Amino acid sequence: xxxxxxxxxxxxxxxxxxxxxxxxxxxxxxxxxxxxxxxxxxxxxxxxxxxxxxxxxxxxxxxxxxxxxxxxxxxxxxxxxxxxxxxxxxxxxxxxxxxxxxxxxxxxxxxxxxxxxxxxxxxxxxxxxxxxxxxxxxxxxxxxxxxx
Amino acid sequence: xxxxxxxxxxxxxxxxxxxxxxxxxxxxxxxxxxxxxxxxxxxxxxxxxxxxxxxxxxxxxxxxxxxxxxxxxxxxxxxxxxxxxxxxxxxxxxxxxxxxxxxxxxxxxxxxxxxxxxxxx
Amino acid sequence: xxxxxxxxxxxxxxxxxxxxxxxxxxxxxxxxxxxxxxxxxxxxxxxxxxxxxxxxxxxxxxxxxxxxxxxxxxxxxxxxxxxxxxxxxxxxxxxxxxxxxxxxxxxxxxxxxxxxxxxxxxxxxxxxxxxxxxxxxxxxxxxxxxxxxxxxxxxxxxxxxxxxxxxxxxxxxxxxxxxxxxxxxxxxxxxxxxxxxxxxxxxxxxxxxxxxxxxxxxxxxxxxxxxxxxxxxxxxxxxxxxxxxxxxxxxxxxxxxxxxxxxxxxxxxxxxxxxxxxxxxxxxxxxxxxxxxxxxxxxxxxxxxxxxxxxxxxxxxxxxxxxxxxxxxxxxxxxxxxxxxxxxxxxxxxxxxxxxxxxx
Numbered sequence: 001x002x003x004x005x006x007x008x009x010x011x012x013x014x015x016x017x018x019x020x021x022x023x024x025x026x027x028x029x030x031x032x033x034x035x036x037x038x039x040x041x042x043x044x045x046x047x048x049x050x051x052x053x054x055x056x057x058x059x060x061x062x063x064x065x066x067x068x069x070x071x072x073x074x075x076x077x078x079x080x081x082x083x084x085x086x087x088x089x090x091x092x093x094x095x096x097x098x099x100x101x102x103x104x105x106x107x108x109x110x111x112x113x114x115x116x117x118x119x120x121x122x123x124x125x126x127x128x129x130x131x132x133x134x135x136x137x138x139x140x141x142x143x144x145x146x147x148x
Numbered sequence: 149x150x151x152x153x154x155x156x157x158x159x160x161x162x163x164x165x166x167x168x169x170x171x172x173x174x175x176x177x178x179x180x181x182x183x184x185x186x187x188x189x190x191x192x193x194x195x196x197x198x199x200x201x202x203x204x205x206x207x208x209x210x211x212x213x214x215x216x217x218x219x220x221x222x223x224x225x226x227x228x229x230x231x232x233x234x235x236x237x238x239x240x241x242x243x244x245x246x247x248x249x250x251x252x253x254x255x256x257x258x259x260x261x262x263x264x265x266x267x268x269x
Numbered sequence: 270x271x272x273x274x275x276x277x278x279x280x281x282x283x284x285x286x287x288x289x290x291x292x293x294x295x296x297x298x299x300x301x302x303x304x305x306x307x308x309x310x311x312x313x314x315x316x317x318x319x320x321x322x323x324x325x326x327x328x329x330x331x332x333x334x335x336x337x338x339x340x341x342x343x344x345x346x347x348x349x350x351x352x353x354x355x356x357x358x359x360x361x362x363x364x365x366x367x368x369x370x371x372x373x374x375x376x377x378x379x380x381x382x383x384x385x386x387x388x389x390x391x392x393x394x395x396x397x398x399x400x401x402x403x404x405x406x407x408x409x410x411x412x413x414x415x416x417x418x419x420x421x422x423x424x425x426x427x428x429x430x431x432x433x434x435x436x437x438x439x440x441x442x443x444x445x446x447x448x449x450x451x452x453x454x455x456x457x458x459x460x461x462x463x464x465x466x467x468x469x470x471x472x473x474x475x476x477x478x479x480x481x482x483x484x485x486x487x488x489x490x491x492x493x494x495x496x497x498x499x500x501x502x503x504x505x506x507x508x509x510x511x512x513x514x515x516x517x518x519x520x521x522x523x524x525x526x527x528x529x530x531x532x533x534x535x536x537x538x539x540x541x542x543x544x545x546x547x548x549x550x551x552x553x554x555x556x557x558x559x560x561x562x563x564x565x566x567x568x569x570x571x572x573x574x575x576x577x578x579x580x581x582x583x584x585x586x587x588x589x590x591x592x593x594x595x596x597x598x599x600x601x602x603x604x605x606x607x608x609x610x611x612x613x614x615x616x617x618x619x620x621x622x623x624x625x626x627x628x629x
Contacts, residue, residue, distance in 0.1 A: 005455055006392060019399070031406070033428065035413030056325040079328045079419040084427055093413070153498050157563065180481040182565075183574045183591035198563060198574065202478070202487075202494040209563060229481045229599035250304070257308035257628060265316060 035078050036095040040069055042109040044090035051082035051091060067111035067119065074104040155205035159196075164212045164220055167197075171223045174199040174208065181223075182207070184233035186241045188266050191216070193243055197223070197230075216242070216266075224249035232256070240265040271296040276610070280309050284387050284614040287624040291602075291617070295610055303605040303613075305598055311628040315588055322583035323349055323558060327421055333590060334626035335416050336379065337568045339372045341626070342421040345588070347501055348564035348577040349423045350554075358549040361425040362503040366540045367438070368411070368418060369502065370533040374445075375404040376569035377526045377533075380621050381456070384523060387615045388465040393455055400448050403441055410434060425551025435541050442534050453527055466520035470604045470616040473517055482600040483593045484571020485529065486620050488513045489521035496567035507539045519619045526621075557581050568593055570621045592626040 021028075030036070047064035059075035060082065062068070076098070083091045111119070162170055182200035186193055197210045214220060222245050224230050235256040237243045242263035254262070273296055280288035288309040294302040317329050330345035331338045343365050350357060357365075382397030405415050411430050412418035420428045430438075456462055472482070477490035487494060488511055495511035497504040512528045514521035558579035566573050571593030578587040597620045604616055 005451065005459075006396070009451075031410040032434075033410060033413045035419070054325065056321055056328045077328065077332075077417075077419075078414075080427070081325070081328060081419075081422075084422075153500070155499070159561075178478075180478055182481065182572070182596070183576070183589075185576055185587075185589040185591070187578055187587045187589075189578070189580075189586050196576065200565075200572075202492050205494075205496075205499060207563060207565070227481075228479075229596075232595060232598060252306070255308070256306070257311040259308075259311055259313075264313065 030095040034095045035080065035093055037073065037078065037093070037098055038071060038076060038082065039092050039094040040109055041090040041092070042067075042069055042111050043115045044088050045069055045111070046088055048087060050085050050087060054081050054085045056081065061106075067116045068108050070106045070108040072104065072106045073098050074101075153205050155201075155207060157207040157209075159209045159211050161211045161213070164214050164218060167210065167212055168221055168223065168226065170210050171197065171226050174210070175226055177201075179206070179208070181227045181230055181233075184230060184237070186237040186243050186265075188241055193218075193241065195220070195237065195243065217244070219244040219246055221246060222248040239263070242266050273301070278613060278617075282614060282617075284618050285383055285622070287622050289617065289622055289624045291605070291613075293605070293610065293613060298610050300605050300608050300610060300613065303602045305602055307598075307624055307628055309628075310625055314629045315590065318585040318588045320584075323579065323585055324423055326585065326588060327423060328419060330588070330590070331417055331419060331421070333629055334592070334623055336376045336623060337372060337570065337573075337626070338417045339368045339412075339421070340566055340568045340573070341590070342418070343369060343502065344564055344566040344568075344573055344575045344590075345577070346421045346423050347566065348562045348575040349558055349579075351562045351564060352558040352560045352577060352579060353423070353554055355424060355552050355554060357425050358547065358552060359503075359545045360429075360547050361550050363540050363544040364426050364428075364430060364550070365421070366503040366507070367430065367537060367544075368408070368420065370537050370540070371404055371408050371411075373569045374530050374533045374537075375401050375408065376621075377530045378404065380526060380569075380618075381452070381523070381530075384615075384618055385456075385462075387618045388462070390459075390461060393452065393462075396448075396452050396455075400445055400452065403445055407438055407441055410437060422551060424554040425549075427551065429550055435544075438537065439541060442537060446531070446534055449530060453531075456523060456527055462523075463520065465615065466523055467518060469519045469612055470608055470619060471516075471518045472600055472604050474515075476603055477517070477600060480600045480603055481596050482571075483596045484567070484569075484621075485522060485525045486571060486597050486600060489525045490517035491515045494572070496565045496572050499565060501564075501566060503540060503543075506543055507536055509536055519616065522619045557583050558585070570594060570623060571597065590626075590629055592623065592629070594620070594623050594627040597622070598627070 047062050049062045052060045052062050057075050057077055059072045061070045080093055083093055179199040179201050182198045184197045186195050193214050195212050199208045222234055231250045234245050234248050235252045238245050239254045239256050273294055276293045276295055278293050279290040290306045292304040293300050327342055327346055331342035333341045378397050378401035382394045385393035409415045411434055412420045420426050472490050474491040477487050477492055491513055493511045493513045512525050514524050559581040561578040564575040573593055574591040576589040579585045601620050
């Protein structure tokens with residue numbers, strides 16, 4: 001017979017501490033593998049746009065020339081597909097969940113000026129190299145045409 | 149080690165006229181209707197009626213391919229639980245099914261667009 | 270002839286937060302006919318295949334349902350893998366089994382709690398959900414999500430369960446099992462539970478078969494069918510038998526689900542002890558799928574059918590999910606006939622309806 005089955009439980013509960021925590025006054029404890037939000041080490045990003053193409057909910061955007069990476073955190077479903085696909089492994093899942101807010105908004109990360117400057121120089125060098133190669137090719141073609 | 153069942157899973161293509169006869173045959177063989185669905189592909193409807201056997205786990209799918217204008221009979225007189233599947237096909241794809249036992253008159257789902265799954269893109 | 274009247278039940282009703290509407294035709298207090306209508310929350314997720322490629326659809330499939338989300342993702346991935354003809358690494362199969370069984374445990378405990386709440390046994394409801402919380406913590410520990418795991422991908426899984434987490438699972442399972450014994454005894458022996466469940470809403474074996482019922486609903490009527498016997502994931506290596514009951518009433522459905530929680534604990538122990546020690550979690554899938562496949566998986570609520578049709582493009586032609594509640598709705602309407610109006614709420618609950626996945 002199941003009479004007073006939970007009597008012992010009820011008496012014990014008088015002396016037990018509460019099961020719940022007083023969040024947000026007490027800090028939240030995340031388990032080891034907690035899936036939180038996406039963070040980027042922006043200086044390592046090469047702006048390839050792989051994360052933008054693979055995101056199932058279209059929350060990311062990348063501007064290669066301006067060196068920015070934006071995320072609308074309220075659209076993000078924290079699936080982690082971009083983290084898996086990133087070729088430079090500069091995206092990470094960091095613990096801590098998105099806090100509520102009155103309005104949706106994008107967060108934009110911009111590369112540091114030094115990195116941007118270095119990238120600009122590299123691009124210029126590459127452009128100069130390409131231009132030189134092109135000029136050489138043109139000259140060679142002209143030479144060939146003259147020979148014929 | 150548990151025994152793993154590797155059941156027969158086949159897709160039988162049949163003409164639209166033979167549907168009721170085949171459904172009757174499957175029902176008499178003791179199979180239950182597991183699912184029915186429609187696909188709109190390249191201007192044709194592909195309707196699949198899958199029957200499952202609970203003991204042998206056999207899975208037989210009857211497939212009929214029809215033009216959008218073809219009217220097909222409802223199988224609800226033979227298999228009553230097909231009403232939801234047929235109403236779904238009718239509402240989302242616009243498959244012309246006549247004589248459904250409990251016809252929701254395209255009000256199974258409360259959607260704005262008519263036959264949203266029929267167009268592509 | 271007695272006077273007939275129609276009482277609308279739902280979409281907002283006291284038993285569970287699922288938007289199902291039923292028109293009950295009643296004579297005095299007895300229901301003579303029930304006409305269900307769903308469709309308040311149709312989201313058109315199947316239509317999304319035109320906008321998302323087959324890899325992204327794995328994450329969409331998971332969001333069909335919040336309770337059996339992992340099993341939805343797994344069913345979809347298994348179907349696409351079947352089309353590709355790839356074999357998932359053994360360890361990934363076992364990991365999928367572990368997550369699927371954790372999901373089954375928490376789903377059944379949720380249902381048992383709701384059932385207790387449905388017949389007014391608040392205390393038992395709290396006990397069930399207190400135990401369920403431990404299972405949810407295990408899920409968060411191993412996958413990072415309490416309900417939506419996002420660990421499946423076409424070709425395998427993306428996370429591993431290391432040895433220390435396996436030990437945590439085993440020790441928590443021991444605690445959960447001890448606590449469940451008391452809950453089981455209450456469900457099986459308590460006078461107030463039995464008086465509400467015994468002999469209410471009977472579906473015979475023939476009716477269940479004719480109406481195409483699936484899952485615990487069919488097993489409670491004596492149909493011994495369990496899609497896990499098909500041996501998807503690692504179920505082929507594990508030892509279990511479907512749990513059935515011959516009564517077909519509400520208590521039988523409660524009995525089946527309660528015993529399945531213990532079966533899941535057993536399966537989890539088997540899976541963890543048999544898990545192979547290799548490091549490979551996924552195989553690379555190259556190209557796009559071409560072909561079609563019907564995949565059946567056993568979800569907590571019953572057999573779910575995934576139909577995937579692809580034509581060699583990144584976007585699938587069709588993804589169709591037949592969820593277990595969709596198959597159980599005709600059985601529900603039959604069951605409601607000749608019952609008392611006061612029992613309707615409880616009886617709707619006993620098929621474990623998940624209307625959100627029904628409408629997708």
